[in-house]
Structures are given as C-alpha cells and as structure tokens.
Amino acid sequence: MRKPMTSDWPWSVDDDSHRVDGVGTVRNHRVVDARGRTIVEFSNSDCSEIVYEDDGDGGGSHYDVLAMANAELIASAPDLYNALTMLVADLSNVTGPTPAHLLDDMNVAKAALAKARGE
Numbered sequence: 001m002r003k004p005m006t007s008d009w010p011w012s013v014d015d016d017s018h019r020v021d022g023v024g025t026v027r028n029h030r031v032v033d034a035r036g037r038t039i040v041e042f043s044n045s046d047c048s049e050i051v052y053e054d055d056g057d058g059g060g061s062h063y064d065v066l067a068m069a070n071a072e073l074i075a076s077a078p079d080l081y082n083a084l085t086m087l088v089a090d091l092s093n094v095t096g097p098t099p100a101h102l103l104d105d106m107n108v109a110k111a112a113l114a115k116a117r118g119e
Contacts (some may be wrong), residue, residue, distance in 0.1 A: 011075045029071035042067030084109045
C-alpha cells in the first residue's frame, strides 16, 4: 500500500457529549486528524432528524443523523482521495488499449480529485 498523503491522516470521528438543560445529553460529532486536532465539528441542528438513544439506565443522548453522516463522510475524505489518486496513477500506467469504460472512470476520478483540491 502506498503512503498516505499527509502525516495528519487518518481522520476519524470523535463524539463529545454534554448536558443541555431541558434537552438532555447532546452529542457533538467532531472530525479529528491523527494528532487529535479538530477538522470540523457538527452538533444538533434543526435541519436533520434528531434521534434519542436510550442507554437503558433511564438516561440517553440525542444525536443528529445528518451531522453524524456528514462527519463520517468527511472523516473518510483522505482515504477516498488516496484511493482515487492510486486509481488514476495505476490506470495511467496501463499499457496497450484501455477499455473506454476505464478511461471514463479515470476521468471521473480526476474530476473528483480536482474538486477536492478546489480546482
């Protein structure tokens, strides 16, 4: 396997819980790098489904389904970037005729990488 693109990789989701009067326990979803630094943080909002998880001891916590999904997707960004980079490099080194569908896949991967770089 090739080396990751940065020493701050991998990113992961780190949940943080805190009490809110009248609501209960609320979880924030933070994407952190390998050094524990926050990349982005999500918390409950009105734009998504808020789910209550009962802990079985008369308590529980609320979490925002969309915030959690966004955090998981963002945490996977370095892995996805590296996978696409390897795919493009490997397809670029194919000798002989390359099937059209693979060339199409490579162009889609290149466009996604460019978008990730802000190009």
